[in-house]
Amino acid sequence: MHALPLLAAGVAWFGATLTALAEGRRGFALGLALSGAGLAGVQLGAGRPLNALLLAGAALLSATLRLRDGPRGWGLLPPGSTPGIVLSIVVLVACVLLAGALLQGAAGIPSLAPLAVALVAAGRVFTVVQRQPALAAASALALALAGFGSLAATVAGGLVAVALAAIPAATAEEAAG
């Protein structure tokens, strides 16, 4: 009964981790798509199909928009990824411990999926200096905010995720140069 939400939560965390550990447009797009799919699965498990549909649509659109510019390829695990890997694992362990200690045990883990995605994505925004990874991580953070529950948050977060993905990865001057 709890397998689908648990799996969805895992997919969401893995998608956020992928977004945080990639430097190529395909890596960002796949990470965003997985994060959105996972968060949508959690919403579906919680009995909110409309939220799930909106989240999945926003994630798909964000991923597609992110594919159009930025460094080519996957760019997974570039040199210097160790702190990002450590952060992702620490967030995962902390969320499981938090669910076990203060929420309803394993059943509470899916509700922590948006928090895990938000923490991993925010960790990337705080440490990166290039524009495209910051935009991709900010899109993932917006999807996480959309996944926390209310319909207003889902609409606002989904729209913001898409809008952030629509911002070009390079400034007009960089693109011209």
Added chain:
Amino acid sequence: MTAELSPPGGRTAPSGWLLFLGALGAAATVLALAPTIARLAGLPIGLAISVPPAARTLLVGCLLALGLAVALAPPTTSRRELLVAGLAAVGALAALVTVPDPYAAGAVLLLLGAGHATRPAKRSFAVRLRGPALAALLLGAGWFFVGSGGPLGRVGALALALGLLATAGLLPYLADFEPEEPTSSSCLVWTAFFAPALALSLAPRVLTSMSPPEGTVFAATLIALGLVNLGWGGLAAWRISGDAQAWRYSFVAEWGLALVGMGLLLRDGRAAAYLALLALVLVRLPLYLRARPALLQRAPGRLATANVLVALLLAGVAPFSGFPVRLLALRAATQLSWQLALVLLVLLLLSAVSSFRLARSIGHPQGREAVGLGLVLATSLALGLAPGLFLAAGGF
């Protein structure tokens, strides 16, 4: 943000994107101010959209201020560009005050942060996105924890209060401030324009959903960090080198007073916070914008009559806008604890020391600039002489 939108002498037409954003901003503002917006809450779609009266008053004030800024813009500034950019900014403000919960507010903050970070500035895009991202994270995580209740609820209340401070770029999240950056690109946009609106719309919403222990943590955090910001801002505005930096810290100090008022939770305290934030947007920000040209020229100023009036205004002396704010905050603090009122009084005196330094930096405005300064002084007088009118408009 008058003279900084276009280069001197520039009369460029707004770009297509800016026109689109301006139209979007105008539509959002009209929607937010329309009386019908409250009816959306009754629809069975779960979108509880409404604008608190205090935030609505701030929005109307910003629209009036924009109209005046366009009317009094110097001849070197493109009025059309100023109007369109201003409408986009006020529209963003409208979106921020309309969203019903901290998750949605966090998402809107992220978008505003990214939009603001695309403006030309010394600091990189990614660096400028960090502040809004932190604020969005704190608001989202905080609201989630508050919803979970128990010990996590108190952590959530702490995170929400910190999220508000991160949005405004206050201690302990003081953002980098580059005096040479145009105001529209600098972190002051957050401190003096977006964050006051968020505070006026978000604080009442989250407080009604918190349990008493969570509310206590939220209020205590606001009071403690409010006192820190008031003291630090007052001292830095007095002692720091560079008048632009001094102005920035004067905003921090004024925010400190507003935070203390918000944290006191009593009617007088909340009224003080509301009036302080209203004055921050409608009086202090326009004064800073008037001072910018003189600040960049670094011309040594002498005190004329207008400067003395501005100094009295900034010090919070009667009959200007700062006086009822200080009176109400001290009255609320006295009701809670006389020790707190004593500390607040000392810090208020400390923050008043920098007022003559700041007033001197305004220089000696002539022509349109002098008219603009006169209107700011008149706004401050209106806030100081008839605070009841503004409090009634804000639902107090």
